[in-house]
Amino acid sequence: MRAARYYDNSDIRIEDIPEPTAGPGEVLIDVAYCGICGTDLHEYLDGPIFCPSATEPTSWTGETAPVTLGHEFSGVVSGLGEGVDDLAVGDHVVVEPYILAEGVDTGPDSVDYHLSDGMNFIGLGGAGGGLAEKIAVKRRWVHRISPEVPLDQAALIEPLTVAYHAVKRSGAKAGDVAVIGGAGPIGLLTGAVLKAFGATVIVSEISELRRQKALESGAADHAFDPRETDIAAKARELTDGKGAQVAFEASSVQVVLDTLMDALRPTGVLLIVSIWGHKADFDMHKLVMKEIDMRGSIAYVNNHPETIELVESGKIDLAPFITGRIGLDDLIDEGFDTLINRNETAVKILVSPND
Numbered sequence: 001m002r003a004a005r006y007y008d009n010s011d012i013r014i015e016d017i018p019e020p021t022a023g024p025g026e027v028l029i030d031v032a033y034c035g036i037c038g039t040d041l042h043e044y045l046d047g048p049i050f051c052p053s054a055t056e057p058t059s060w061t062g063e064t065a066p067v068t069l070g071h072e073f074s075g076v077v078s079g080l081g082e083g084v085d086d087l088a089v090g091d092h093v094v095v096e097p098y099i100l101a102e103g104v105d106t107g108p109d110s111v112d113y114h115l116s117d118g119m120n121f122i123g124l125g126g127a128g129g130g131l132a133e134k135i136a137v138k139r140r141w142v143h144r145i146s147p148e149v150p151l152d153q154a155a156l157i158e159p160l161t162v163a164y165h166a167v168k169r170s171g172a173k174a175g176d177v178a179v180i181g182g183a184g185p186i187g188l189l190t191g192a193v194l195k196a197f198g199a200t201v202i203v204s205e206i207s208e209l210r211r212q213k214a215l216e217s218g219a220a221d222h223a224f225d226p227r228e229t230d231i232a233a234k235a236r237e238l239t240d241g242k243g244a245q246v247a248f249e250a251s252s253v254q255v256v257l258d259t260l261m262d263a264l265r266p267t268g269v270l271l272i273v274s275i276w277g278h279k280a281d282f283d284m285h286k287l288v289m290k291e292i293d294m295r296g297s298i299a300y301v302n303n304h305p306e307t308i309e310l311v312e313s314g315k316i317d318l319a320p321f322i323t324g325r326i327g328l329d330d331l332i333d334e335g336f337d338t339l340i341n342r343n344e345t346a347v348k349i350l351v352s353p354n355d
């Protein structure tokens with residue numbers, strides 16, 4: 001079968017590799033759609049980060065490069081390994097793409113399996129990937145979805161779950177005013193979840209096209225250019241002068257962090273959902289004097305069922321966030337290149353490995 005394989009920084013190849021089979025406790029999936037993620041771009045430009053190199057293997061799988069890429073995917077069950085009896089061939093599914101150590105408690109009450117030692121992701125650290133025709137995944141990480149949800153939209157459930165986990169971590173609730181700094185894919189999807197929760201969303205974003213997207217997609221009630229509009233003043237206008245209850249940093253840009261600190265009310269919550277490749281220069285005194293709670297959020301933990309429910313119930317429409325569809329052969333030329341060099345209009349580009 002054909003697969004996109006990560007060899008190294010700037011070296012991804014579309015190759016023929018052996019088809020996987022469903023081992024005991026595993027589910028074989030025909031991949032329908034796989035999204036390209038900012039993390040994939042980082043691996044391509046600056047990696048390997050989560051990916052192994054040719055000499056340094058991934059913890060727990062022991063795999064070295066090349067590995068198959070793709071961790072945001074949907075598909076149809078095409079085979080069941082020994083012992084899997086609660087799914088059927090033909091079921092529509094999405095994958096929670098974790099690689100964890102044996103013995104980590106991944107039960108329904110766990111709140112920290114995503115923080116366990118050596119955590120990695122299917123489609124980055126090894127164990128196959130969604131940028132291939134097929135993948136075999138442990139039953140634990142396969143989530144059935146309603147056939148009513150289109151499979152292209154279902155490929156966005158993984159990044160939506162990242163946003164859902166961040167919103168849960170923030171404690172945001174109906175009636176709150178939330179400010180999001182940065183309207184990239186995660187900022188936009190965070191807006192979609194907040195709106196589904198009944199919050200009012202202000203997006204701060206310098207790109208006009210991205211501001212338009214935030215408004216058109218229903219991810220934001222208000223979208224402003226922070227160079228032209230005082231975001232903190234707008235947040236106070238909407239809250240009887242108090243400021244926003246919650247703010248989400250989704251850009252890893254210093255000035256955005258400062259803007260959000262000003263937009264928050266005393267006792268507000270600042271949620272960091274972006275990946276920072278450098279240290280922040282942070283006004284700690286402001287945090288102390290406003291008693292701000294600053295929290296980080298990474299990936300998800302037991303959040304897929306509730307996120308899937310938001311999509312199945314129609315509370316979130318993922319269609320507006322799909323901005324491109326390509327085949328596997330065009331992954332680099334049309335997919336990566338668009339997202340790296342012309343990313344103002346692109347949100348999520350989907351790859352169909354079986355077309």
Ligand SMILES: [Zn+2]
Nearest residue numbers: 037038039072
């Ligand atoms: Zn991702």
